[in-house]
Amino acid sequence: MNTTRLPAMWEIMIVLALFLAVVISFATVFDLPIQLALFISWFIVMALGVRLGYTYNQLQGAITRGISNGLEAILILLAVGTLIGTWIAGGVVPSLIYFGLEFINPTFFLLATLIICSITSISTGTSWGTVGTAGIAMMGIGQGLGMPLALVAGAVISGAYFGDKLSPLSDSTILSASMARVNVIDHVKAMLVLDIPAYLITAVLFTVTGFMYGGKDFDAGRVEGLKSSLLDTFHISGWMLIPALAVIVLLAFKKPSLPAIAIGSLLGIIWAVVFQHMDVASAFNTAYEGFKINTDNTFLSELLNRGGILSMVGSIIVIIFGLGFGGLLDELGVLEVLLSKFEKILVNSGNVTASTIFVGLLGNIFGCAMYVSLILTPKIMEKSYDKLRIQRLVLARNSEVGGTLTSGMVPWTDNGVFLATTLGISTFAYLPFMWLSFISIILAIIYGYTGKFIWYATEEKQRSSIAK
Template structure:
């Protein structure tokens, strides 16, 4: 990340005061005044710029920092636009309603939560995108869960947990590839290293959702699911051919075609399906790319789940992501992140502390930078020197970087992942947060491994090269 050092570097006291001020502004705007968090982030820009001016940094350099920070998240913005269009046409075209219908017909309330976790995990592993998984399979799981009468926050938790399995482990995931590249680790070695933590986390998460499903089995009455199926049959054409666009998108993404054009193709197939099978007029079907679906108020809870999508629905998310990325760029250019890095490097003098510092640096990137792309950069660069000094293999760095950067993204309400998950699923971040069991387990196991010396490989004696895991 390009930097423009100020005349003076901020001290740790300045960083703490700035953090307290930003948190105070967010609380005042969001909790007390009930204003959009966008305004709180914009106000935080001026707090950081005030610190920058006091340190002797000119405005031109700070503006360059803002644009540089935003540049790092533009890939996410393109995906958001494409996914918005896809959700809109798949609602109008009946693809998502059909997935909900067949899900209700084959699933049972007892096994629904672990099933939702597994389905979203498989989808994300095959496609490499958490956003695409939530925008398709995730929304379908919400509809099925609503049909069974299961509380939507825990359904959202199961879907998001599954979606981030692939975002973290799939060789098709941009964050997985980016982390391996930043840490200079082979992609296969990086994935194998992550599996040492992710495999037990996957198993425990499945069992937790299995037990939770048994707890909620009384809430899921089959007649409620049958009523939802009847409503869907009366509102959409039902048939297995309706699932073809979903199979095409998943197949192309699994074949490593670029995500944005593939998702756009899926959106166009939704338009075609809306015209051919849902008898939608041409103009209205095309309009759903931008405006999404607008169903009648006769579907009960399904109305709120199906009445969404379109590029316009992502504008609020995109603005928030841009503001958060700009704030992260300001943090970088004013030296705030550099000060934090220096302090973490001095504190992390044991392998256990080193792991904690990497996880914290990744979370900080999401908290201050608002995107996984920023968090992966902060986690890998802030703590990398200490790994080399202690002779700890870069595979451990890449594993902890992915955990601290990717996994914590949906936990921050104003990050790109947090905003997308909440907006797409219709469940607030703080509501689904307690059910992100896979995320908490990955973080906890990463810390335990560091202090217990589990899978904390050392570099070889010849130049510190990373040995293969084969």
């Protein structure tokens, strides 16, 4: 039987430095795919694993276990790909864009974007689905209104993340609660005291910014040209929104995400055949290859030529390699060793809160996927909360802040790749405008150091929680 040991701090620093060097150089210097950088990084960590006494079979098992933790995300991502392609073909997204251009005031557009994406995300429980449907529509409207697209993307992401965190249908919400071993509804209630103030502040910021930018570059002729192109290309009417409403209703009644999204895709195909007069084979093919069309409006062509399973392949490869990388780090105990260096300062709720958010961010940076972060963070931090008798609800909330809300900030995470690819805006371009995420992080840390909304467990409850 082989004997293994935990890595030394200097060994971890070398491996993580090599990882960052490979990823950053591939992305910024050599312009090579981030997927290749993540694949190479597997072998960097595996070399450390061999040095620590692990066999190749053990390391391969860690990779496969890590990947298995994110298979649900991969399946949902595939379904979202079909949804985007078929909803564009069926006229759902084009109709949303048209009505938005028709009725939304440029001054309040950013606030409207935040609210619309919030409602969609709360109803469906998926930030990815929101970004891939309502988010694409709002980007199109924003372009037509002359708004900075990075700013629009920030409003889309803020709304999508807010709704996702407060929806008991959300897979990340369920995962955070289950990993911290708390009730999902109780977890959502604990998130409310953080997310509602953060949302109101975010809404004020986007409202004020809307007054600064709204109408500044507004070109009525460009808007009318975009609307005309939509009318020439698609049948536009309120009936086109029925597939979207159907998915929202299904998810609101707590039906599983995958079949609900699949039903929405099927309705998109039917709508493409019945209302957009596509032949059946072409309509079905939009679920796989996405929607493709050439119009005189260059922007409209760029906006609508997307979707399908094939469009998600790059993101799925990132998720697979990222989950495998996170599985290796978990097996070798890398994050636990890093946290052990901070154990002496984990003596109050403020330091524990800040450390939890930091660990969540590290989980995204080095685990390359939100799911890795949400799995590792509660597992690593739970002893510190139990030692201070802080309720696991606070652990779940802080894990969400550190794991979910920072995932889109890292270009090589599952969220980072998906958001940049779907919205057509680079991570570093929209990053400064992820206002809900930044405000939530600040509020969580303020709560930690002031003791506000930090709940403590009785000895009986604490023993029961630890025993679960």
